[in-house]
Amino acid sequence: MKKLIILSLLLAMSTSCHSQETTFPRESLKKPLIKPDNTNTYFAEVLGKHTGKTTVIEVWASWCSDCVKAMPKVKELQAAHPEVDYVFISMDKDYEKWLAGIEKHELKGDHYWATDGMKGQFGKSISLDWIPRYIVIDKTGKIIIYRAIETDFDKIDEALNKLKDEK
Numbered sequence: 001m002k003k004l005i006i007l008s009l010l011l012a013m014s015t016s017c018h019s020q021e022t023t024f025p026r027e028s029l030k031k032p033l034i035k036p037d038n039t040n041t042y043f044a045e046v047l048g049k050h051t052g053k054t055t056v057i058e059v060w061a062s063w064c065s066d067c068v069k070a071m072p073k074v075k076e077l078q079a080a081h082p083e084v085d086y087v088f089i090s091m092d093k094d095y096e097k098w099l100a101g102i103e104k105h106e107l108k109g110d111h112y113w114a115t116d117g118m119k120g121q122f123g124k125s126i127s128l129d130w131i132p133r134y135i136v137i138d139k140t141g142k143i144i145i146y147r148a149i150e151t152d153f154d155k156i157d158e159a160l161n162k163l164k165d166e167k
Helices: 002-017 043-049 065-080 095-104 121-125 153-166
Strands: 032-034 040-042 055-060 085-090 110-113 133-137 143-148
Touching (some): 040 043, 055 065, 095 110, 133 153
Parallel strands (some): 055 085
Antiparallel strands (some): 133 143
16 A cells, blocks of 8 residues: 555655646746847747737757757748748847857747856746747747757747648
């Protein structure tokens, strides 16, 4: 009986650790971000701009080798899904390096900078533990995928195809 209880608890804990978020934590919506023109915005405003559109958010940094390695896959995703909005949120440590990274990698989409990096307020508010991180949001604003990394492009593509078919 004791083993059954322990097994049940372990199963419940492992299931709860991998639960799928469907909305962003309220505190993340209040977090400030910087636009390329060096003006402030908030994450809630970023999301509001894309209301009614399927959106892919990539959290990245120009210094991140995994992020750079994944750029061709991002571009393939954009070519396969031109109907989707793409938002890039950088964890760069420097404004100029962030802008140079956008230009160097020819990233097409909306760009924002979380000035305090991965372990800062915004990163903590979305439980950021790895970059690149991809988040897929449907037209209603519901999060379809909350945690995807550079090895999950098939999963992202499948979700976007499903969302396209649902119209």
